[in-house]
Amino acid sequence: MDLYEYQAKELFGRHGIPVPAGRVATTPAEARAIATELDAPVVIKAQVKTGGRGKAGGIKPAAGPAAAETAAEHVIGMDIKGHIARRVLVEAATVPFEEYYAAFLVDRAEGGFLAMVSAQGGMEIEELAARDPDAIVKLPIDPVAGVDADTARLLAGKAGLPEQAAEVLEKLWRVLVEEDAVLVEVNPLISTTDQRVMALDGKVTLDDNAAYRHSWEYADESVTLEAQAKAKGLNYVKLDGKVGVIGNGAGLVMSTLDVVAGAGAAPANFLDIGGGASAQVMADGLEIILADPDVKSVLVNVFGGITACDAVANGIVTALQLLGERGHGRPIVVRLDGNNAEVGRRILSDARHPAVRQVSTMDGAAELAARLAAGA
Amino acid sequence: MAIFLTKDSRVLVQGMTGAEGTRHTARMLAAGTDVVAGVTPGKGGRSVDFGERTVPVFGSVAEAAEETGADVSVVFVPPKFTASAVEEAVSARVPLCVVITEGVPVHDAIRFRALAAAAGIRIIGPNCPGLISPGQSSAGIIPADITSAGRIGLVSKSGTLTYQLMYELRDLGFSTAVGIGGDPVIGTTHIDCLQAFQDDPATDAIVMIGEIGGDAEERAAAYIAENVTKPVVAYVAGFTAPEGKTMGHAGAIVSGSSGTAQAKKEALEAIGVRVGKTPTETARLMRSALGSR
Secondary structure, rough: EOOOOOHHHHHHHHHOOOOOEEEOOOOHHHHHHHHHOOOOOOOEEEEOOOOOOOOOOEEHHHHHOHHHHHHHHHHOEEEEEEEEOEEEEEEEEEOOOOOEEEEEEEEEEOEEEEEEEOOOOOOOOHHHHHOOHHHHHEEEOOOOOOOHHHHHHHHHHHHHHOHHHHHHHHHHHHHHHHHHHHEEEEEEEEEEOOOEEOOOOEEEOOOOOHHOOOOOOOOOOOOOHHHHHHHOOEEEOOOOOOOOOOOOOHHHHHHHHHHHHHHHOOOOEEEEEOOOHHHHHHHHHHHHHHHHOOOOOEEEEEEEEOHHHHHHHHHHHHHHHHHHHOOOOEEEEEEEEEHHHHHHHHHHHHHHOEEEEEEHHHHHHHHHHHHHHOOO | OOOOOOOOOOOEEEEEOOOOHHHHHHHHHOOOOEEEEEOOOOOOOOOEOOOOOOEHHHHOOOHHHHOOOOOOEEEEEHHHHHHHHHHHHHOOOOOOOOOOOOOHHHHHHHHHHHHHHOOOOOOOOOOOOHHHHHOEEEEOOOOOOOOOOEEEEEEEEEEEHHHHHHHHHHOOEEEEEEEOOOOOOOOOOHHHHHHHHHHOOOOEEEEEEEEEOOOOOHHHHHHHHHHHHOOOHHHHOOOOOOOOOOOOOOOOOOOOOOOOOOHHHHHHHOOOOOEEOOOHHHHHHHHHOOOOO
């Protein structure tokens, strides 16, 4: 889960990392009130979980409360690469003397942690890596020993950051560890003319798997089908095609999307019902897919390992009964193999539902679903 | 022979008394696995009756390994207990620890991976279906009855794609199939398995299944070019996955230009590995690589 900048900065603040004074606002009036309180020139920053908001006009300086209100009016509601800015961070304007880059992250390739620090901050790290890879100091971090004061000094020294930055690096590592983050990134980390080091921006990605041991209250504000699916324990991603796809196991579902695309149709979604799915889970999945008006045909592709195909078949039959008219007669192509596949196939043929068609291979099923979607 | 797991492997199951643990222990036994012990803290001294065999339960891995000579542990405990379960297996020096559990925090995985590496213990997973050497032994949840014993080695991040390929090639059969797991940080990698299959006299050819995210497939390609002389065919899932959306597995996400299926396919093809467009085509490529139809 990615955090907004203001949430990342709240976390930084709790861990003793200096950040500019400021607060988040959802209305122009609130922005004005915060600017009044700060009693200084401010910056209005769109809160969106995507990069490039500066270029898109999502960051505006304001000399005082009235200007802050006007700027907030402009920024709130702004669409930045498909992300709507529902909030702005109103923050005391801070002039950097120098800009740096600092991050700790999970390094997948090595299965460990990595520190990345550079004396050249402010631009996207990918851009910097392409332009001047030697400017980035990369250091693997021992997961048991972690980052102590010595390691932090070493990092700051190697990268050419001032001594005061070492303390911030050590605290940033604590954020990664104590908050179960997979990424903490400060870009830019700045020093001021009076030699204070401060996080001017912040990006934090938390590990959803660790939610059970934290009291995170970062609400998912989306009212999308994806959020509804998540609430039912289903893994659903909306795509823009016409063939709805349900399968078991992330790999098989991804593969099914590709096979549908290979058959000349675009998949409408990714939906993984997971291992050992019950009839109820299958029914929930089908309901979510058929709630998408873009879907013209559905492909159910299940290879039963733990999942029993008879449960899947029962789920399809139950879902079709529950959905009734809401299914709008859209065809459902089913391919079942593996655990109890024969029983599952029999359940479906005995049900004789007009919308359901069975195909014995994955490629064949994808072709039929693609053809039916095109003809609809 | 096979890799990592043979008929001589003595398997203990951590979390055997839980619902999942019991169910899959029964399936492992039916697949011919020599399950010698269960471990559940606080439940030592009991035993579980599986019909053909009664398996004793111990309170700790150290005790179970000491009493039974177990050399493989399969972990079925819930995510919040997984780190301590794995660390227990590592400190008891069980040489292979297969972590089935889904939803393990990545910080925990990094930590137990480091501890295991320092102790010379192999971890497979987390969030994986385990591994099977058909006709010999199964450690995990891969169904045994969809395939047969043979001379193909398989390594995959995805469980169900493993099953699909094992089923498509069931007439040829497998030496060992390893599901390494779809999490961002895993113990055993594609490369570890490729190396073991290359060295295994009972394996003639290798199927490698990858998916979007990270650069494991690209690294595997570089490894194959230098070290693998047996035929390798590959499949990569996720060509239609959009950027920035996690496709089910925590590790399956395309970020920017990296981690795309296309890049992985190109890296593999550049070193002469044939990559199937679908699982079925991949199976066909394997047949022709083995010179059979």
